[in-house]
Amino acid sequence: MRRLRITLLGLAAILAGLVTAPPAHAAPLFKAPFPCGQTWTYSHHSAEVRLALDFVRSDGGATAGTPVLASAAGTAYRYYEAGGAGNYIAIDHGGGWKTYYFHLASYAVANGSYVSQGQTIGATGSTGNSTGAHIHYEQLYNGSGQTIVINGTSLAPYPGSYNQKYLASDNGCGGGTAKYWVDTFANAPGYASATSTAQTGTLYAGTNYVFCKVWGREIRDASGNFNHWWLRTDLDVGPANQYVSAYYLSRWGNDEARDNNGTTIPNC
Template sequence: MLKRRLASAAMLLTVVAGGLVATSAPASAAPNYQLPFPCGQKWRLNTWDSTHAPALDMVREPQSQTEGSPVVAPASGTVNQSYYHSNAGNMIQINHGGGHFTTYIHLQSRAVSVGDRVTQGQVIGRVGHTGPTSNGTPHLHYEQGYDANGDGSASWGFEGAERVKAVFGGKAYGPAPGGEWRNVESRNGCETKVGNSVTGDSYADLLAVDAGGTMKLYSNNIVRDNGQPYTGSDPREVGHGWSTSTRIIPADVTGDGYTDLLAVDANGTMKLYSNNIVRDNGQPYTGSDPREVGHGWSTSTRIIPADVTGD
């Protein structure tokens, strides 16, 4: 069985990546990690036994699609390890700043080198079964770590290493042994930029949400800036707390010629943020509390705004 083989591999994984360390609480908040796979993919996560937890083994659902699946950065950072390890196979570690690290092993291939700067959602490698401790079973061994001893990296791959419980999109997976989560859907790179005319001038503006959930408006200045849209001035900050939204859909819901936003949270609740750019001093989506307009939207894989009825 896959479970037994992977659990056996977990017990064999003693890679001597660093000495035993005394753990300490992170001094700064971890990034808003997302699952390290492209938007919409579903994966099974397991912590296995106490020698393996809080590390996670990840297998794609369906399992037959695991081998060769792209691995993407769960948050921005800088690659500080990328090499072939005699036990773990192809491995990568990313430094996300503030002492926070993520580690990936058994990769089929690596697409980044030490010193490379990566952004959230960027492909860094592919899932494989390299290294003897993979037991020949395609899966991603993944760890979130914190540099407790301040040596510039997080030790990995063994019981007592500087690894911490994994959190994706604000939800913890672990750290207890025996944890299993089925069909965990990746929200990495899902609709983080939305376009349409926010300012009402018929030119598509951009709204960008960063890893901390801050939304910024990039106005389309293609006419006045020699055909270079989105470059004329610094972006305008128009809101916070958007990292909890799994989908952000631009649409002129109110019919006033200005793009409103429909946001769906992890529970499937849809809320309408009306565009109040005219009456609220150029700060759209901030004038009042959002209006709740529906439930049960978490089961929808695509939400497409369209005037179907022609009204």
């Protein structure tokens, strides 16, 4: 019996030596959670756990209502926490990596939907326990907060207040000059921006090219068809680089913006 006990203990030791911790999964190449070309300042305070950063816009544009972009591709989940994060989205990037985006004014994707890097997932707001519009942003690995890394560069050491450090975004920069061909089923009114209500011209029905898309005001018909995406294009009547609603696309569905080949039109 004594010999058997020693043998079992020895076997356990051997097995323990063979068991090693699973290898760490490399992080995605995370990009800034706000649109291409914009510059935001960021800060950290002790009440924010998991090494979070708060971002506010510093380039003269409004923080409130600015699109919040996915830092990397993954599956997006929508949540609400009245006394804390407010409207927020968690994106599961796989391999144990997640990003969180708190205090959204609104959501731009369905719960459980796959999102690409640079895709608009919501609008910057101040819902929940928040004193002003900002993006509360986190990167987590296996549930533990990580120091924020953007484009492979750590943002540490964190500043304790805004306007000490700044971050310029290259997220969603693709599609500025490339053309994507789409069919429109009716003449589409053109506007100077995705939120404007003053028509600047018309894009005729037929096959047209567009450059990119942005999230804006809703266009909806009496049958319940709708779209929030707006496509930058050159109008047939009116100035260049205007916006028409993706509602007028002949194919696809609500809140979709794809070309005739099914390719998702990139963010502007």
